[in-house]
Amino acid sequence: MNEMGKKTAADAELMADKLRRGDRRALARAITLVESVRSDHRATAQILLNRLLPDTGKSVRIGISGTPGVGKSTFIEAFGKLLTGAGHKVAVLTIDPSSQRSGGSILGDKTRMEELVRDPNAFIRPSPSGGSLGGVARRTREAMLLTEAAGFDVILVETVGVGQSETTVAEMVDVFLLLLAPGGGDELQGIKRGVMELADIIVINKADGDLKAAASRAAAEYKGAVGLMRAKSKNWRPKVLMVSAMNKTGIDRLWDTIEEYRAARGVDGELAEQRKEQAVSWMWSELGDSLMSRFKAHEGVAAHLGKMEADVKSARIDPTTAAEKLLAIFLGK
Numbered sequence: 001m002n003e004m005g006k007k008t009a010a011d012a013e014l015m016a017d018k019l020r021r022g023d024r025r026a027l028a029r030a031i032t033l034v035e036s037v038r039s040d041h042r043a044t045a046q047i048l049l050n051r052l053l054p055d056t057g058k059s060v061r062i063g064i065s066g067t068p069g070v071g072k073s074t075f076i077e078a079f080g081k082l083l084t085g086a087g088h089k090v091a092v093l094t095i096d097p098s099s100q101r102s103g104g105s106i107l108g109d110k111t112r113m114e115e116l117v118r119d120p121n122a123f124i125r126p127s128p129s130g131g132s133l134g135g136v137a138r139r140t141r142e143a144m145l146l147t148e149a150a151g152f153d154v155i156l157v158e159t160v161g162v163g164q165s166e167t168t169v170a171e172m173v174d175v176f177l178l179l180l181a182p183g184g185g186d187e188l189q190g191i192k193r194g195v196m197e198l199a200d201i202i203v204i205n206k207a208d209g210d211l212k213a214a215a216s217r218a219a220a221e222y223k224g225a226v227g228l229m230r231a232k233s234k235n236w237r238p239k240v241l242m243v244s245a246m247n248k249t250g251i252d253r254l255w256d257t258i259e260e261y262r263a264a265r266g267v268d269g270e271l272a273e274q275r276k277e278q279a280v281s282w283m284w285s286e287l288g289d290s291l292m293s294r295f296k297a298h299e300g301v302a303a304h305l306g307k308m309e310a311d312v313k314s315a316r317i318d319p320t321t322a323a324e325k326l327l328a329i330f331l332g333k
């Protein structure tokens, strides 16, 4: 190892020690490091993650999705406070791919959770900005490992329903919550079937005051729909619960249901298996992303790409042959 490599390893070791002791500033710095695209930062980040791997995995990983207006912030605040009140350490991470376009994040505003943000047993980190959904997801996934190593035992990964982000979140958590609010009438209309199928627990928020009756109707409708869907696991049928984030009712039952879910699916059984599969598919998607970016950056490929695309468009060459030719250039054949 050269001098620079030694320094990188030493930096990572120091940071790992601080993190294991639960140092919040070190945690924030470590997350900034994994979010960086600078190659020296990436190198340190990778050493850090590998050092900390044995300290990760001991949390309950919960995904939360819900479109704007359903009351996500109010809900996470109420849920988070309930958990810290019960002695848990809660990290809130977000995946918001829209932040790369707007420059600002829909979910990034920390003031959305006024009490939780001041809670010493909570850690809130907005979505990394910039890059593809895959890039944003990788950084959030790594942030999740770091918060686990720092002793957080419940990780909430929230996302707003933009594009594929729900699927991405579902692929990094143990349990996926879909947060909904009662609407006016035909509840199932607006919601994509694919998103419903991801949900392990459907949470109908705003079951209070004038909206209570509508929430009950919505719950009945979703229960019916869930009954018709094919189950993701033979040991768990998705449940529908009603809560009021505003009045903080039903939230404790939700936590009980999450515990039930974990028991039913087996933390050391089916859920452990799910995590293993998630890790392997993460490796493959990393490999895909990194191969593709190397491919596009390859000089020979770059020189031919424009013409090849034009030829495909004008049907001078068929797409399969074009792909084969570009691949041959990349592989130097």
Ligand SMILES: Nc1nc2c(ncn2[C@@H]2O[C@H](COP(=O)(O)OP(=O)(O)OP(=O)(O)O)[C@@H](O)[C@H]2O)c(=O)[nH]1
Pocket: 066, 067, 068, 069, 070, 071, 072, 073, 074, 075, 106, 107, 112, 160, 205, 206, 207, 208, 209, 211, 243, 244, 245, 246, 247
């Ligand atoms: N009646 C009622 N209103 C609620 C409840 N939870 C949230 N709201 C209201 O719904 C609106 C949206 O809530 P937010 O918590 O900002 O949630 P959101 O719109 O999903 O926002 P983001 O989390 O920022 O995406 C606000 O006016 C809240 O006061 C609830 O349990 N009952």
